[in-house]
Amino acid sequence: MSSAISTQPFPYRLTISLPLPSYRLANAAKRSLEVDKELSSSVSRQISLASITREGEKADSLSNGNLEGSDSDSDVVKQDEPTLLITEYSAATNRMLRVAVNGFMESMGVVLGVMAELDIDVLEHESGYGVDRP
Numbered sequence: 001m002s003s004a005i006s007t008q009p010f011p012y013r014l015t016i017s018l019p020l021p022s023y024r025l026a027n028a029a030k031r032s033l034e035v036d037k038e039l040s041s042s043v044s045r046q047i048s049l050a051s052i053t054r055e056g057e058k059a060d061s062l063s064n065g066n067l068e069g070s071d072s073d074s075d076v077v078k079q080d081e082p083t084l085l086i087t088e089y090s091a092a093t094n095r096m097l098r099v100a101v102n103g104f105m106e107s108m109g110v111v112l113g114v115m116a117e118l119d120i121d122v123l124e125h126e127s128g129y130g131v132d133r134p
Contacts, residue, residue, distance in 0.1 A: 010044055010090035012097045014130070018085045019052060026083035032111050034085075043100045044094040050084040054126060082104070 020026040028045050038045055087104065091097035 010042075012090055012091045012094050014089045014101060016087045016089075016095060016101070016104075016127070017050075019086075022080050022084055023049070023051075023083045024079045025119070028115070029085050029108070029111050033107055036107060038100060040096060040100070042096045044090045045104070046088045048086045048088075050086055052082040052084055093098045125131055 018029075020029065026049050030049060034047055089097055089100055089104075091100060
């Protein structure tokens with residue numbers, strides 16, 4: 001007897017794509033968030049980076065500062081290009097997914113708050129991805 005749960009242990013999924021004004025900031029956020037592992041074995045999280053085209057769409061996944069599968073030096077990511085921080089969650093239950101995402105959003109708020117206080121022009125970046133502050 002086969003069940004859907006045995007072939008797909010984490011049927012509940014959510015992808016969060018957060019645009020940040022530069023690769024440097026997106027990578028710093030990624031490294032900061034990866035330190036905290038998921039507390040439950042019923043939840044899986046993958047964090048990755050992707051470049052953004054001028055139209056604001058996801059272009060290519062990034063790995064170690066280069067476009068994946070690219071050997072060309074011209075494809076090296078520029079530190080000041082807008083970058084997506086992509087977080088993919090999967091969980092065994094919808095409740096576990098909700099709890100994990102709530103914790104992630106709290107951590108993301110702390111990371112963005114620290115960036116706003118300690119870095120220059122993080123949220124007021126001219127790319128249009130920022131928020132207005134008084």
